[in-house]
Amino acid sequence: MILNGEHLFVTGGAAGIGEAIVIGGAKEGAKVSFVDIDDAKSLALVEKLSKEGFQVQYQHADVTNYENFESAYKKLTSTYGDVTVAVSNAGRNSYADPVEYQEEEWNSFFALDLKSSWYVAKLCLPAMRKSKYGSIVNISSIHGRMSRPNFFPYSAAKGGIVGLSRNLALDEGKNGIRVNSVSPGTTATPLLKSYMATFPDEKAHALSVAPNGRFGSPEEIANVILFTLSKDASFINGADLMVDGALHSRYA
Secondary structure: OOOOOOOEEEEOOOHHHHHHHHHHHHHHEEEEEEEOOOOOHHHHHHHHHOOOOOOOOEEEEOOHHHHOOOOOOOOHHHHHHOOEEEEEEEOOOOOOOOOOOOHHHHOOOHHHHHHHHHHHHHHHHHHHHOOOOEEEEEEEOOOHOOOOOOHHHHHHHHHHHHHHHHHHHHHHHHHEEEEEEEEEOOOOHHHHHHHHHHHHHHHHHHHHHHOOOOOOHHHHHHHHHHHHHHHHOOOOOEEEEEEOOOOOHHHO
C-alpha cells in the first residue's frame, strides 16, 4: 500500500499503461482520478474497480485544451481533494518525413505528447506548493534518448518530456515536490499488439533485438511509475528511469 492516503491523478487512464497505473494505484491504496476521451472504456474501468471496493473516478477531458482540461480537473478535485501524486501519460505515436509533415500535424501532436505534461504541472503544482509535498511522473520513451528513422516528431516530443521533467525537478525541489520521467521500451499495449499483428516481420525483428527476448507489460511499467511516485522513492528526483529490458544497452 505504498500510495495509501494519496490522491493519484492520471491522464490517458483508460487503456494500456494508463489503465495499469489506475488499477495499480488503486490497489496501492490511493484514491484515483483519471481523464481520457474514451468514455466507454473509462466508465467500464470505473465500474469494475468500484465493485471491487476501490475509490476511482473519471472525467472526459481533452488534455490539449487547457480550459476543457482545467474544468475536468476541478470536478475531480472537488470530490477527492487536492492531487498529491500525478502521472502525465496521455499520448500517441507520430512517424513522419520532415518535409512531408504538415504544420497542423506537428501542432496537434505536440499539444498532446508534450504540452499536456506542462498542463498537468500547471494544474497540480499550486496545491502541491502550498502543502510542500507532491510527486509527478511524466511518461517519456526510449525514443527520448535514441531512435530510428522517420520517428522525428515522436523522438523530439519524448526528448522534450525528459527536459521538462528535469527542469521542473530543479524548480520545485525547494517546495518538497519531486518530478521524474519514466521511459518505457517496447511494451505490449493493445496498440502495439495490434500493430505487431499487422506486421509480423516487425514483431519478429523487435523480439530478436530485445535482450530479454520479450516485450514489457503495461503492469511492469506501471509498477516502476507507482514506486517513483511513492515516499519510498523520496530521493529520486529529476531522473529519467529507463524501463526497457536493457534495450537501450544494446544500442548504447
